[in-house]
Amino acid sequence: LRRDDFSIEQMAELIRKGSRVHLAKGITLIESNRLEDFHKGQELLKLLMPYTGRSIRIGITGVPGAGKSTFIEKLGTYLCQMGKKVAVLAIDPSSTVTHGSILGDKTRMEQLSKEPNAFIRPSPSAGTLGGVHRKTRESILLCEAAGYEIIFVETVGVGQNEVHVRTMVDMFLLLTITGAGDELQGIKKGIVELADGVIVTKADGENRKLAIKTKNEYNQFLKFIRPNTDLWEPKAFTCSSLTGEGIEEIWAFIEQFNHHLQENHLFHEQRKKQLKDWLLSSITERLRQSFFEHEEIKEKLPSIIEQVTEGEVPVSTAVEKMLSLYRK
Ligand code: GDP
Structure with missing residues (x-):
């Protein structure tokens, strides 16, 4: 990224006018692990904040191979052809741990990427300054300021990850495939409880019948869970x-959900809750970092661990001791 080409003000202006090139550059600033870029990214965000908030953010989760990218490509293309602006962001938890990527290495969404109304961004890599989730949340804001009305946040289902993504989207969809008939035994109830809808993918050819059967089983199951969104009945x-x-029907369902949020004044309430979650988890993360980077803590931690594990000092006493070192 050549930083001297334009000012942050110009960049903000171009992003608002819909320049995909500048949106991509803006996200690169947001994603950068260099402190200087981070500050520029924050400056950019501040300028664009007044223009954010007008989109529906849809989380899409499912195991690798569930058909997430193919689904987003199909639905996204359908929406672009209706004249809507669609952004796709990805969160890949593997990149946090291994710096590898489950999502990034495929040729993805070729058809959708040709649509002038689409913007696709692969997952950010991990690093300092708040990590992958901060980067995705801020990228969402930039996309909103650029006028994207529908923002898909795609993530691989690995448990903890969905819980994070749930706190940054308005609607959460779980994609699943049919298996040998025992699908519902294998699903993690906790993940289904986060979903506003379940989509059984690849319902074509020989698989179509089985997919419908699985859908019916999910519908049965969904009746008994506590919905994540107030007054909403998730459907499969x-x-x-x-x-x-099924694409049209699913879009109608998404719109219905959006109306539900708007009519019941849940939309702003949820977004406020998202911001509160973000704030609190960022504070927790920063404190955790600064605690473990504290010189004296770093120095004394090994011996304190030793004392605790040898049964010489109770855990709570050790915690108090460490905290008083930290507060000094
Ligand atoms: P992801 O890992 O969840 O993003 O899954 P992909 O979208 O990459 O799909 C995994 C595989 O399933 C690919 O080989 C796709 O071509 C195939 N696939 C995806 N959607 C469908 C579908 O609707 N029908 C069929 N028959 N195959 C599909």
Whole structure:
């Protein structure tokens, strides 16, 4: 990124006018692990904040191979052709741990990427300054300021990850495939409870019948869980991203959900809650970092661990001792 090409003010202006090139550059600032870029990214965000907030943010989760990218490509293309602006951001938890990427290494969404109304961004890599989730949240804001009305946040389902993503989106969809008939035994109830809808993918050819059966089983199951969104009844669907069957119906469902949030004044309430979660988790993260980077803590921690594990000092006493070192 050549930093001297334009000022942050110009960049903000160009992003608002819909320049995808500048949106991409803006996100690169946000994602950078250099302190100087971080500050520029924050400056950019501040300028764009007044123009954020007008989108529906949709989290899409599912195991690798569930059909997430193919689904987003199909639905996204459908929406772009309706004249809507669609952004796709990805969160790949593996990049946090291994710096590898489950999501990044495929040729992704080729058709959608040709749509002038689409913006696709692969997952950020980890690093300092708040990590992957901060980067995605701020990228969402930039996309909103650039006028994207529908923002998909795609994530691989690995448990903890969905919980994070749930706190940054308005609607959460779980994609699942049919298996040998015992699908529902294998699903993690906790993840289904986060979902506003379940989509059984690849409902085409020989698989179509089984997919419908799985959908019905999910619908049964969904009746008994406590919905994540107030007064909303999650539903299951089938869909084929090859034939397009189910895509229209799923979009109608998403719109219905959006109306539900708006009519019941849940939209702003949820977004406020998202911001509060973000603030509190950022504070926790920063404190954790600064605690473990504290010189005296770093120096004394090994011996304190030793004392605790040898049974010489109770855990709570050790904690108090460490905290008083930290507060000094
Ligand atoms: P992801 O890992 O969840 O993003 O899954 P992909 O979208 O990459 O899909 C995994 C595989 O399933 C790919 O080989 C796709 O071509 C295939 N696939 C995805 N959607 C469908 C579908 O609707 N029907 C069929 N038959 N295959 C599909």
